[in-house]
Amino acid sequence: MADSDPPAEIKAAYTPGTISLDPEDPVWHNAPETTIIFSRRLNEVGARTTFLPDEVRQAKVKAAHNGTDIFFFYQWNAASENNSVGDYPIFADAFAMEIPLFTEESPLWMGAMDKPVNIIFWRADLPAPENIVAGGMGTPQTSPDAASRNIRHYQKWENGTWSLVITRPMAAASENQVSFARGRSYRIAFANWKGGAYAERGGHKIVSEWQALSIE
């Protein structure tokens, strides 16, 4: 996707009632699916560049909410399941979503000091996704407050595909979280890391352009 391409529209439709973490939950049956292209990469010094230059990496995204909790459903291809960081050369698959914390002007690359971003970071070996705030490259910090540990998830790798459901109360639990309000639209970007022999971690990742998330 070139810089000039319009951002993809991700619509979080309003569905009253309980939504479960199950990827088979009926809420996903009619939810529109958006394909995100990971088009940008930073070559971190010392990182192994095993990816192919013409590699096309993408993820399928769905979103839904019930007025109190918002759900995101991600699926992407991964030839192998890398869910451990249990030895020096072993790295785990990871996925992240980034949303400007309080100004839409936040730069894509981890925000800036006065324009921070809120990140939900999932890694296959972690017990739960992390709430992160960043104000520029090298600054991401997992929110230390207990209130920000309100992100739940479901993960499964099967037949070369990762399925990941992430949910969080729509209202921010702390100043370290973005509030999702009905009728509003947000900038949202995604990042993907291949673990295993790819050894992607930190800045060594593949990133999408800013996309648009609208909350019905």
Next chain:
Amino acid sequence: MPVQKQVRMVADLNKCLGCHTCTMACKTMWTDRNKGQMHMYWNNVETQPGQGYPKNWETLGGWFNTKDKNSIPLPGINESYGTPWEYNYGEVLKTNGGDAPASVLIPNPKPLGGSAYASNWDEDVGDGKFPNSYYFYLPRICNHCSDPPCVDACPRQAVYKRKEDGIVLVDQKRCRGYRYCIKGCPYKKIYYNPEEKISQKCIFCYPRIEQHKGNLCATQCVGRIHHVGFADDTASSVYKLVNTWKVALRLHPEFKTDPNVFYIPPLSPPAYTQTGKLTENQRIPVEMLAKLFGDTAEQSFDERVGRIREIFSTILSEREKVASGRSSELIDILIPHSEADRIQV
């Protein structure tokens, strides 16, 4: 970033007897048998020549001495450090009273096969042909380098060098376990904790240094081989050994990190000829020592050989002085009578 003070250590390899008390002092104090830290020896003693710990660390590369940083491998626990094992102490030692159910200590898991490895695995193997076999012991901690490659390698400033004493630390809260620091360190003195999922390393016992006490590897050493002090303290024994008497060298200065741990290269008994006569040459070839030790990154191999010969000549002539009843400042420093004689922090 310039530091206000830089702590330094000199280890006199002539006095290291390979007892590993430094290693065990460090191990029990900081890493013990904690899960994820079993394979960690912030201080280790290895036989040289030898493969060292982790295995073949000298060839793995580092941030400033490897052209293609991407190509620097990360050592694996089982292959490069060896699968940590435990012994059946409970069965052999009658710790619970009564008769011991087992009479022999057995490691579990058993280190078996060609890939078996551990810290100090090739102890006393050394090199050379009988009757000129040789080896010596090399205790190693983090070098707390003046130009630390681990600090440079970390993309999120989790590794830092303290201004007040030059000690290099990994901020355990900033670290995300990316392991670039491990790639960066050519001495492989940063370890990865797969339980905590972060990197950990020698902290030069900074809580003790802050109280003007020596680090534990130094204070517990039965051979009293270590001298610890600050680089700019002209009254300290480290200053006198490094700067005044110039008898201490850096380990692999060609790695370009400006390490702050120095070594006095080991003298050795004379080598024999094939017919069994003693020669003028030392048993440990000076060329072997010159591959390890030198003053600076720029120094040539021949210059290193020359420096080691010069150091040996200095030590031998000062010893001769003392043997003939005169006094020598150098020998007085090398034979410390109290902790205060060798630790000035």
